[in-house]
Amino acid sequence: MTVLTRRRLLRRAALSATAATAARVSVRPTAGVAISAASALTAACDPDSPDADPNPERRLGLRFPDGFRWGAATSAYQIEGAAKEDGRGASVWDTFSHTPGRTRNGDTGDVAADHYHRWASDLDLMKDLGLRTYRFSISWPRVQADGTGKANQRGLDFYRRLVDGLREREIEPMATLFHWDLPQALQDVGGWENRDVAHRFGDYAAAVFEALGSAVPVWLTINEPKTVVQNGYLGGHHAPGLRDPEAAYLVAHHLQLAHGLAVRALRASADARIGPAFNLHPCYPVDDSPEALAATHLYDGYENRLYLDSVLRGAYPRDVLDDLGPGSRMVRGIKDGDLAVISSPVDLVAVQYYTPYYVAPSGDTEVRWPTSEAFWQQIFPDGLFDTLTRITRDYGPVPLTITENGLPCPDVLGADGTVDDPGRVEFLRDHFAAAHRAIEAGVPLESYHVWSLLDNFEWAEGYEQRWGLVYVDYPTQRRTLKRSARWYQRVIRDNEV
Template structure:
């Protein structure tokens, strides 16, 4: 790969990754001329909206709309060495000095593995209609291969049964970044074999749980694995290898397609699709150069993943930019794109931030950021990305599987947590989603990130994203103001 594509790849990843930790790695590498000053916002309510009527009036969502919340296994489960669970890349990464803030790990996290029944009761108290969670691959196959661990499958069976008992629809994600370390040692996502091992793991999970899970998501945010794990190196496995980056993307997409085919082969009736973090990309100015740079940037951010799954081809401009000798081009075998484009039933969209692209292909900020420096607060981006998907790819059913922001939440003297800024944030994003539905987007459900405060990857426990406050020393759960507000939204099916 030439120096020019490598430089472009580094620029493109600078502010695009949605996982926490991008602030420290990405912004450190950006020049002051590129990254504009932006005020931190979002968590301090700008007005007392609890007392003021919403000027939009009541907004009601379609009957049966799936209001939910989301989590992931490594971020909440804990029990890292119990009941046959193997080591994941995130166990290795978080235990490596200097990789996470304060040296935090997911060894205990929110202790959900032991407290899942209480957490299920919290979900029922909130009135959740859907719960999006992930299954830990190393809890099912300690080394990523072989006979599945029955104790791991039993845990998820109990969780799924508990959801059904409370009238909550399970939405299970097969991979949320916790690759078994043994597979990483054998090449990780640079190895084509890992995609096939993933299909075998998926098949085992489908056959054990498929009769009880109505919706499956394959790979969570492949782009974050690609950019944060292999380009910047501030997520597991901690690589900085631009040559490998988009070969990894191809194998993640291939794993997705193989998992879709594995579900179909079981005869299970569940629906399946990918979970993609999508960033609406906008030109930073009105110049033709900015428009052209934005189009290519969008190729790396969005179309690389959308086009391959929904159109059966990688974007030509991205392939040309990488060059004919790239490892991505060399890694595509006959039939791969047919596998990747295996028909899906829905698309999971995760929206956190827009991206503004300059004529030189760099990025700039336009809106206030949250405590996560990479996150610009722009609710209109939710409308734009949802309508764009429907416009460009047809009326595939959509679920929002992540949207939220971190706030400096603290327990007050009265034992409550006032996060009114999070309420404002969610209200504005819900309203944008409502407008998208009114304009023809087939949006079925919306999952707030996150149900619980949790281990926020490279940021450890410094950032709190949850509707529910977790007091980590005691593991006590406290509903924040946003949770009480969300309960009302769900009850009323709208704002």
């Protein structure tokens, strides 16, 4: 890795990790008129904003194909709690969140939304919403406290109850094997920098498949490997909290290898479908200059093609490898046969879409659209259409599912016991419309999971941001359906936006 590449990667990570108050300088809409960050946030979530749609629930008359499945998504560390119960071991996120200064307000996932104890009533809530599919994750340290060895039966029993409860309520389970909660014992021996951890993941996957197998019709392997790389090993604002570009892209390779090993483990043991879960960001040049086009292509390589190409084409993008350099830890870490494992045939690809990037000739990015409470998130529904159609165009008709899409709003429980979040309704409506347009353009999109079902522990942001369809009052753990949930209930019932 050249000094220039190392500096550029760290600069990008630093920009993404900058506090919201520092990062929100201005937002440039396509008309070129600068608006303040405050008005950008207002446009996203405030019903009194002049830019807000006065009737976000209006029908667009867009009917989805028969059999299209509507759902919601969560992850284990963000909702389960019960951090030290029934044999669960410590994860890197337990360690990270308990380290002073790592999370907002010192928040941890020790209790989260207490889903471990409230799973049955939460499933009833899903049934009331009409969900057809539910995407959740399995906690590796709940199944293997130290990341190796015999599976913890109490942990497996929890997920068996959850899966059986979903099926009893006619909700299709979609399970993710890894959503960032690596057992701390494996981090102590190098974490994802250690190639052996990818093989331990394959063993863990095999244990889970043996226990749950075909009871779960759809499995996802690694959730957002790019986020582990960029936030955990470049920016340092996610667990394990490192800033080391050389380690980061070796980690990227080992995560992709772990994915392939899990795919092979499923093929050997169960009759179910499996694929990766990638957060994909469409990359656009800020102008038509050759320099901006070249910078955008490389940016797209790091953001998207590094992950898509290796799984769907069996090769890493040449421009990214050249940029990292032949001496980089990643390039040196690729062994014979690795890419054959990584590209083991998958049944679907899970797409998670939140924001576009606009890339300048320097390789830095600019903000072009209103942002949400998450300062890094630009509200641009057409980016979802572009992402979905790009996959079909570039990689063929692999079945797709959207497994995360949503935004945070400053939701407040009203005196009348309701939560009014019209900004979230407008956001989801416009993204659903983009997905519908992609289907009409020939994209084989099967399902859509809103992020998130519940307000929860939002990683480094703690409990400050609320992303859920369902409001959680953390002191009492009382659940309240927001306006967006009631609206979504109708969308599901009618299969129409």
